[in-house]
Amino acid sequence: MNEHAVETSGLGKRFGSRWALRDCSLNVPEGRICGLIGANGAGKTTLLRMLVGLSRPSAGEVKIFGQPPSDTEPFVRDVGYLAQEIPLYRRWTVADHLTFGARLNPDWDDDATRERLYRLRIPFEQRVGTLSGGQRTQVALALALGKKPRLLLLDEPVAALDPLARREFLATLTAAVADGNLTVILSSHLVTDLERVCDHVVVLNAAQLVIGGGLDQMLASHYLLTGPSRDLGALERDHTLLRAERTPRQVKAWVRLDGPLHDPTWEVTELDLEEIVLAYMGQSSPAPAVAEVVS
Amino acid sequence: MTWLLWRQHRLQAAIAAAAYAAFLVAVLLTGWHMADIYHSALVTCRANGTCDELNLFQGYGAIVDVVNLTAAVPLLIGLFWGVTSVGREMDTGTHVLAWTQSVTRRRWLAGKIGLLMAAAAVWGAAVTVAVTWWSKTPNSYYADRFDPGKFMIQGIVPVGYALFAAALGLAAGAVIRRTLPALAVTVVGYVAAQVTVSNWIRPHLAAPLVSDVPFDQQNAVPSGSWLLRQDIVLHGKAITSALSLPAQCAPDRGGNVRQCLADLGYRYVVHYQPASRYWPFQWVEFTGFVALAAVLVTVAWFSVLRRDA
Numbered sequence: 066m067n068e069h070a071v072e073t074s075g076l077g078k079r080f081g082s083r084w085a086l087r088d089c090s091l092n093v094p095e096g097r098i099c100g101l102i103g104a105n106g107a108g109k110t111t112l113l114r115m116l117v118g119l120s121r122p123s124a125g126e127v128k129i130f131g132q133p134p135s136d137t138e139p140f141v142r143d144v145g146y147l148a149q150e151i152p153l154y155r156r157w158t159v160a161d162h163l164t165f166g167a168r169l170n171p172d173w174d175d176d177a178t179r180e181r182l183y184r185l186r187i188p189f190e191q192r193v194g195t196l197s198g199g200q201r202t203q204v205a206l207a208l209a210l211g212k213k214p215r216l217l218l219l220d221e222p223v224a225a226l227d228p229l230a231r232r233e234f235l236a237t238l239t240a241a242v243a244d245g246n247l248t249v250i251l252s253s254h255l256v257t258d259l260e261r262v263c264d265h266v267v268v269l270n271a272a273q274l275v276i277g278g279g280l281d282q283m284l285a286s287h288y289l290l291t292g293p294s295r296d297l298g299a300l301e302r303d304h305t306l307l308r309a310e311r312t313p314r315q316v317k318a319w320v321r322l323d324g325p326l327h328d329p330t331w332e333v334t335e336l337d338l339e340e341i342v343l344a345y346m347g348q349s350s351p352a353p354a355v356a357e358v359v360s
Numbered sequence: 361m362t363w364l365l366w367r368q369h370r371l372q373a374a375i376a377a378a379a380y381a382a383f384l385v386a387v388l389l390t391g392w393h394m395a396d397i398y399h400s401a402l403v404t405c406r407a408n409g410t411c412d413e414l415n416l417f418q419g420y421g422a423i424v425d426v427v428n429l430t431a432a433v434p435l436l437i438g439l440f441w442g443v444t445s446v447g448r449e450m451d452t453g454t455h456v457l458a459w460t461q462s463v464t465r466r467r468w469l470a471g472k473i474g475l476l477m478a479a480a481a482v483w484g485a486a487v488t489v490a491v492t493w494w495s496k497t498p499n500s501y502y503a504d505r506f507d508p509g510k511f512m513i514q515g516i517v518p519v520g521y522a523l524f525a526a527a528l529g530l531a532a533g534a535v536i537r538r539t540l541p542a543l544a545v546t547v548v549g550y551v552a553a554q555v556t557v558s559n560w561i562r563p564h565l566a567a568p569l570v571s572d573v574p575f576d577q578q579n580a581v582p583s584g585s586w587l588l589r590q591d592i593v594l595h596g597k598a599i600t601s602a603l604s605l606p607a608q609c610a611p612d613r614g615g616n617v618r619q620c621l622a623d624l625g626y627r628y629v630v631h632y633q634p635a636s637r638y639w640p641f642q643w644v645e646f647t648g649f650v651a652l653a654a655v656l657v658t659v660a661w662f663s664v665l666r667r668d669a
Contacts, residue, residue, distance in 0.1 A: 117460060120668035136464045136665070146460040152453035154368075161367065168363040169461035212461065 068130065070095045070216050070248035071116060075125030078111045084272050085111040089125070091267055091277040093250060095215075098242055100259030101252035102342055103269035109252040110149060112269070113218045116250070117146040129216060142172065145214030149221045151205045155194030159187055159204055163211075170212040178211035181237060199230035206234065210241050219251040223258050235262045256339040268342055275345040280338065287341045290318045290331040299328070307344040319344035361463055361471045369475065372441060376483055383426070384490055390423045391494040398497045416501060427494060430513050433487050437480050438525030438546045445476045446664060447533015447542045456669055469664055473657060476526050484522025488514065499584075506586035506638050508558045515642040520649030525550050527656035534660040553652075557645065563588050565641055568631040576622035584635035593627045 071093040078086045086108035093099045103109050114120040115127055118134030118141075127134055134140060153162060159182065167173045182189070185203050193201060202222060209217055219238075223231045239262050242249055250267075253259050259266070260280075267277035276283070287307075290300070294316050297309060305321040319336070326333070336344070397416055405411040417424075446469070449455040459465050492514045499505040505514055512518070528549050532542040568588050571579045581587070591598040605611075609620035633641070 114669070119456060119459065136466055138462065138464055141460070141464055142462040144460070146456070148453065148456050150453050152455075152457045154454055154457075155452075157367070165364065165367070166461070169361070169458075169463050171462055208457075209460075 068095050069093065069128070070097070070130060071099075071250065072128040072131075073112075073116075073125060076112070076115065076122055076127060077124035078108075078115060078120065079123040086115075086269070086272050087124070089269075089274045091274060093248065093265060093267070093277075095248050096242070096246075097248055097265040098238070098263050099248070099250040099265040099267060100256075100263035101250055101267050101269065102254070102256055102259060103252070104254055104346070107254075107269040108272045109269055110220055113146070113220050113250065113252060116216075117144050117218050119146070142170070142212075143215045145209040145212050145217040147205050147209045147217075147219045147222055149224075151198075151201050151225075153193045153201060153205060153208075156192060158190050158192055159196075160189045162193065162204060162208055163189075166208050166211045172213040174211050174213055178207050181207050181210070185233065198225040199227060202226060203230070203234065203237075206237065210237070215246060215248065217247060217249045219249065221252055221254070223251075223253060223255075231258065238262060256342050260338045266338065268345055270346050276341075283341060284335070284338070286322050287336050287344070288320060288322060288326075289334040289336055289340070290320055290326075291334065292316060292331045303327075308347045361467060364458070365471055365475050369441075369479075372444075373479070376479075380483070380486055383487070386423060386426065387490045387494045390420065391497070394420065394494075394497045398501060417498070424498075427491055428509060428513065430487050430491050430518070431509070434480075434484060434518060434521035434525040435547065435550050437483060437522050438529035438550055439543055441476055441479060442526040442529020443533045443539060443542045443546055445472050445530055445533065446660065447529070447537060448539045450533065450537040450664075451539045459669060465665060469661065473530065473660070476530060477523060477653075477657070480522040480526035481519055484519040488516070488518035491518075503584045506584060506633065506635060508562075511562075511586075511638075511641075512554070512558065515639070516646045517642050517649070520646035520653075521554075523653040524553065524649040524656070527653035527660070528553075531656040531660040531663070534663045557648075562641065562645065563633070565644055566633065566637060569634055571630045571632065573628055574622040575626040575628050576616070576618040577628075579628060579630050581630055581632050582635050584638070586633040586635075587630060588633065589629075589631040591629045593629045594625055598629070 069092045071091070073092075074090045076086065076089040077084060089108075089112065101109050101112065111120070115122050116129065116134070118136070129140070129144060132140065134144075154165075157165070163175070163178060163182075166178065167175055182204065185200075187196070187200055187203060193204060196204065202225060206219070206222065209219075223234055226234055235258070238249060238251070241247055251259070251263075264280050265278070266280050266283060268275040292315070294311060294314055297306060297316070297318060300306060300318060300320065304323050304326070307319040307321065309319070310317040318331075319340075394417060401416055402411075446455070449458070455468075458468055495505065495510070495514050499510075499514075504510055512521070525546070529542065529546045532545040532549070533539070536542045536545065563586075571581050572593075573579055575592070592603055593599070605617070606621075606624060609615070609617055609624065611617055613620075
């Protein structure tokens with residue numbers, strides 16, 4: 066049984082007359098690490114805040130493990146969140162934050178959390194305000210993981226980290242998911258960060274959902290076709306054309322194959338995640354906002 | 361949740377306790393001393409048969425100032441406890457951290473507000489108990505506890521002010537979500553409320569009594585009353601400019617000036633709230649400020665829970 070950790074339909078958020086996110090329907094199956102990709106201002110934070118219940122949708126609905134977000138104990142126990150600003154009590158020590166986590170979370174895993182921070186050589190008796198940005202992020206992540214949520218939402222967690230700290234952070238995350246019963250959604254504007262750890266991808270562009278689905282399936286269905294110049298109508302009838310580049314003699318087409326490709330005159334090249342994302346973002350009009358669900 | 365409240369506010373509690381302890385020592389020592397001086401002075405003047413020109417408490421300027429300054433205690437509670445309680449957390453974003461632990465927002469907010477209001481009530485009460493006790497002697501000596509400056513620091517009203525100021529700071533912080541503007545709004549709002557009440561509302565809580573006597577007679581205003589207006593009135597019109605003596609009453613004529621003015625129709629009119637209304641006024645004003653506090657707490661509650669984080 067493949068339950069969905071996150072399910073949204075027609076989800077939208079409006080600030081004044083501006084839509085920060087609109088008509089977003091997506092599913093994230095349980096147990097995934099889902100990368101949420103989009104340029105700055107694409108609506109990533111808006112989406113995450115609605116998932117965790119910190120902000121209310123202007124349109125559509127959200128379901129987390131089948132239930133809409135609510136100010137009830139079962140919901141707040143299930144969902145962890147790490148905001149982009151990494152809010153911590155700056156005057157408290159790291160140890161204070163661990164006590165905070167233990168006192169406010171019935172499922173708190175004290176040993177694992179201490180172990181995690183100890184391995185990273187985070188000084189327990191130091192005030193959080195005096196730690197480096199990377200260390201603070203690690204403390205906040207440890208706090209979020211120590212709570213043992215079933216769904217963890219991380220908003221641009223690696224943005225402030227140097228490459229080494231980034232690697233440690235992502236390793237911590239992967240290990241936690243491997244330990245079981247955890248679904249993670251983490252956002253970033255850098256595809257390369259996510260490609261390493263994610264098995265599910267959601268792409269937002271200009272407040273709209275571009276594509277979402279399993280990474281493997283996405284890689285297996287998106288190709289670059291190169292061939293002699295021709296009319297692309299036949300191709301568009303069977304498949305989804307994302308972007309095309311023409312020279313007088315040659316045409317390049319970035320496509321999502323929606324079935325077998327019958328025309329043998331195309332030269333087919335595989336795409337990596339970044340190229341796929343760029344192909345979608347280069348579109349003048351986004352593809353229909355329907356996420357693929359991989360079972 | 362209890363631990364979180366304690367950890368976040370223990371420093372404030374310690375500072376408040378230390379400040380109160382120092383204040384209490386000063387109040388107790390001077391209070392006892394003043395009572396002593398006053399009683400021995402009364403004994404002396406009973407023996408002499410006259411109590412004029414006692415001139416007591418000359419060296420007491422400092423403690424009198426400190427006691428009068430307790431008028432600012434509610435405002436300090438509003439600024440340091442009210443605004444920081446929720447507003448500063450929303451300013452620095454730490455409310456998001458608290459709200460994504462396993463405690464519901466409603467419980468977090470109820471704990472925050474409960475602690476704030478309890479602390480405001482306890483601290484406000486502790487200060488007014490000390491001030492009211494200390495003021496027993498000066499109250500008997502000067503008979504001025506109904507004057508606005510004294511009324512607001514004694515009895516039960518300071519507790520109402522403390523609750524109101526705390527709720528004002530809380531609501532300003534919760535609605536504005538920025539510390540500095542919330543502090544400014546709290547100061548302006550609190551001062552405006554105090555000025556409005558003591559100038560335009562308290563004098564009219566009950567219709568003032570009027571003492572209207574010929575100019576040569578003593579007013580029958582009970583000691584300890586709050587004098588709202590004192591006028592010299594001629595033919596029903598209050599004399600607002602400086603009184604120029606009519607020629608026939610000039611002192612060099614040798615007659616009694618007051619008697620002469622009285623004969624010409626001059627009267628002395630006092631509007632006042634009698635001393636007997638002191639406690640009813642205290643309770644009415646206390647109740648009013650508690651009601652305002654309740655409204656502000658409700659505003660804060662819905663502003664936090666109904667709006668996006």
